[in-house]
Amino acid sequence: xxxxxxxxxxxxxxRAQDGDDMAFANLVDAxxxxxxxxxxxxxxxxxxxxxxxxESFLKAYRHLRRYDPxxxxxxxxxxxxxxxxxDMLRRRRIPTQPLETAALQGALMQAPxxxxxxxxxxxxxxxxxxxxxxxxxxxIVLHYWYDMSxxxxxxxxxxxxxxxxxxxxxxxxxxxxxxxxxxxxxxxxS
Amino acid sequence: xxxxxxxxxxQVKSWILDGEAADAETSRLAAEHxxxxxxxxxxxxxxxxxxxxxxxxxxVGPEAGFRDRWLERLVVARRLRxxxxxxxxxxxxxxxxxxxxxAMVWWVLDAPARALGIILSQLAVLDVQVQFVxxxxxxxxxxxxxxxxxxxxxxxxxxALGLITLYTGFSALWTAxxxxxxxxxxxxxx
Numbered sequence: 001x002x003x004x005x006x007x008x009x010x011x012x013x014x015r016a017q018d019g020d021d022m023a024f025a026n027l028v029d030a031x032x033x034x035x036x037x038x039x040x041x042x043x044x045x046x047x048x049x050x051x052x053x054x055e056s057f058l059k060a061y062r063h064l065r066r067y068d069p070x071x072x073x074x075x076x077x078x079x080x081x082x083x084x085x086x087d088m089l090r091r092r093r094i095p096t097q098p099l100e101t102a103a104l105q106g107a108l109m110q111a112p113x114x115x116x117x118x119x120x121x122x123x124x125x126x127x128x129x130x131x132x133x134x135x136x137x138x139x140i141v142l143h144y145w146y147d148m149s150x151x152x153x154x155x156x157x158x159x160x161x162x163x164x165x166x167x168x169x170x171x172x173x174x175x176x177x178x179x180x181x182x183x184x185x186x187x188x189x190s
Numbered sequence: 191x192x193x194x195x196x197x198x199x200x201q202v203k204s205w206i207l208d209g210e211a212a213d214a215e216t217s218r219l220a221a222e223h224x225x226x227x228x229x230x231x232x233x234x235x236x237x238x239x240x241x242x243x244x245x246x247x248x249x250v251g252p253e254a255g256f257r258d259r260w261l262e263r264l265v266v267a268r269r270l271r272x273x274x275x276x277x278x279x280x281x282x283x284x285x286x287x288x289x290x291x292x293a294m295v296w297w298v299l300d301a302p303a304r305a306l307g308i309i310l311s312q313l314a315v316l317d318v319q320v321q322f323v324x325x326x327x328x329x330x331x332x333x334x335x336x337x338x339x340x341x342x343x344x345x346x347x348x349x350a351l352g353l354i355t356l357y358t359g360f361s362a363l364w365t366a367x368x369x370x371x372x373x374x375x376x377x378x379x380x
Contacts, residue, residue, distance in 0.1 A: 021264060029257045036252040050252055054263050061264070122250075125243040144244040172207040175244075176237035 006030065009073055017064050024061050031057075031074065034146070035081050041141040042085040044130045052088055056081035078146055079156040082138040086157070089134040128178040136171040139164055197223050202230045206237055323349065 009030070015023035035056055040049035060067075060080050067076055129137055138157055142148040148156070154164045202223045205216065224231050298305045327346060 021261065025257050025261055028260050032256045033249060033251045036256070037249045040250045046250075049250075050256075050259075053252065053256075054260055057260055058264065058267055121243050121246070122248045125240070128240070140244070145247050145249075169204070169207055172237065172240075173203070175240040176207065176233055179236040179240040179243075 010069070013064070013067065013069070013073065016061065017067075024057075024064070027073070027077075028057050031077055034074070035077060037145065038078060038081050038141055039085050041126070041129060041145065042082065042134070042137050043088065044126055048088065052085050053081065056084050059084065074146075075148065075152060075156070078142065078148075082142060082156060086134045086138050089137075124179075125175075128175050131178065132171050132174055133167075135159070136167045136174075139167050140171045140175075143168065199227065199230055202227070203233055206230075206234050 009027070012023045012026045016027065032053065036049055036053045039052040039056070040046060043049050043052060056077065060077050063080075067073070129140065132140065135157055139153050139159075142153050142156060143150075150161050150164045150168070153159070154161045157164070159167070197219050202220055205220050224234060327349065
């Protein structure tokens, strides 16, 4: 996941700020997987994730002049995408699809057996994530998938650090309670 | 049971979920509690399994061609935006014209005599202005006596040219601004 600073990135950003569509398309190329994954984890549906990821990139391009180069571009665009997904969830109910399909069509670079096992675990985890409040979902995904600190999550989701901490605590409790003993045995057996 | 006096289930569960490095005394109390409490032990195992699944960070990627789909969407989004801008500009112009007309109608109907008086006084002022311009032309013609009637003609031509330049300049500025806001971006999109 490209969360580190790419040497070409600054050039692409500068050219994109001058209206070069192809320069921004390079950024889309570089960040499509993490942004799509974030949207999928929050929305739980591949079609909605595709739409949200595309819209997030459009928003980012439209507001690129507001981007502060001192900040990591990855965090900036993840912030846009997570807020967009939270707004989508608040505006309407998004139907979910069977998770195996989505997990298998994704970029899981593993052996076929491992993919099946991981797809099951991923599906179970995803269904538990979908039980969380939209903002809690975003916080959990940003923390565990993108290694964001509580402070970074707070600034992304416009929350105080203590609010993030309490939301994370609530989300972890829900996930732990939802992960039944059968799941634990199955997971340790596999 | 001694441990029940020291820590309760909620306290232990919150230590488990916080995952922060506890001091030696807290760890000892938690270990003692977990050794005796099946409920908290199960909770701890469930959270450990859920956390393991979270930390696997399985990434779901978009279908191939995401960048091309984004570029297509960018073109459509721009077209829609320009259409909206043009529609807004036309609506505002129409609204302005209708409001002006309505205000005039209301003004005349509200107090026809007063309105007529003002219109006549405006015409009188206009007449004075026209008179002033004609006098100015005559003065210029007098200053240039050798030219006679020709001077009067030249002064009229100069005034006409001045007015034409003024209107052309205004029209050019308006066209340039229209070109920048609507036509230029539309050309870029194509």
